[in-house]
Amino acid sequence: MTTNNDRILRTGFAERLCHWAVVLCFFLAAVSGISWFFPTVSWMSGLLGTPQMARLLHPFLGIAVFAGLCYMFARFVGYNMPARTDAIWFRRIREVLMNKHDGEPLQIGKYNAGQKVLFWLIMASILVLMISGLIMWRAYFAEYFPIPVLRLAILTHAVAGIGLILLIVGHIYLALWVRGSITGMVTGYVSRAWARQHHDRWHGELEAKDAQAASARGRGA
Numbered sequence: 001m002t003t004n005n006d007r008i009l010r011t012g013f014a015e016r017l018c019h020w021a022v023v024l025c026f027f028l029a030a031v032s033g034i035s036w037f038f039p040t041v042s043w044m045s046g047l048l049g050t051p052q053m054a055r056l057l058h059p060f061l062g063i064a065v066f067a068g069l070c071y072m073f074a075r076f077v078g079y080n081m082p083a084r085t086d087a088i089w090f091r092r093i094r095e096v097l098m099n100k101h102d103g104e105p106l107q108i109g110k111y112n113a114g115q116k117v118l119f120w121l122i123m124a125s126i127l128v129l130m131i132s133g134l135i136m137w138r139a140y141f142a143e144y145f146p147i148p149v150l151r152l153a154i155l156t157h158a159v160a161g162i163g164l165i166l167l168i169v170g171h172i173y174l175a176l177w178v179r180g181s182i183t184g185m186v187t188g189y190v191s192r193a194w195a196r197q198h199h200d201r202w203h204g205e206l207e208a209k210d211a212q213a214a215s216a217r218g219r220g221a
Helices: 013-037 039-048 051-080 086-091 093-097 113-135 147-177 181-187 192-198 200-220
Strands: 007-009 189-191
Touching: 007 192, 013 039, 013 051, 013 147, 013 181, 039 051, 051 113, 086 093, 086 113, 113 147, 147 181, 181 189, 189 192, 192 200
Parallel strands: none
Antiparallel strands: 007 189
């Protein structure tokens, strides 16, 4: 779990690699989508080359994002299930937002209640985007659906896309707000002090596991 007495492995290499690949693909897909939704920023599609190339790549980038999030869902869903202690976080959300940690322990696991809500909203949004995107994908599937269904798919895709962009912006803001979060997602490691401050229950669970492992090694010796 640790490389020394001060650092804890929070996110493995495979998960970090997937996360940053999703970030890149989502950025390119979002930029091209925004360029079509808001004509005044149509120049943004130039990041993918020509407008024609952007239209060609956009759905494939979306599929890549969906695949990456499916992997992350499988890896992280267990940590994002609701827990009774989540209610404490919601009751004291003002203290959390003010970055005050001098009160009673919040009993936060590996992810707090806000991160859990964000996790499920992101997963729901990408599922809606995937289904609506496949329906309206002119090159392969659009011809199999009537016009009213295509119109509904286009509207749903646009709303879900904007919603997901806002969720990701919120995710970025919170990552910047909590000092050490970005470093943890780059290196995979956080300090014990950071874990104790922001995820006290998770830190306690790790300490208990370390103590058990040390006890087992002592008996083996």
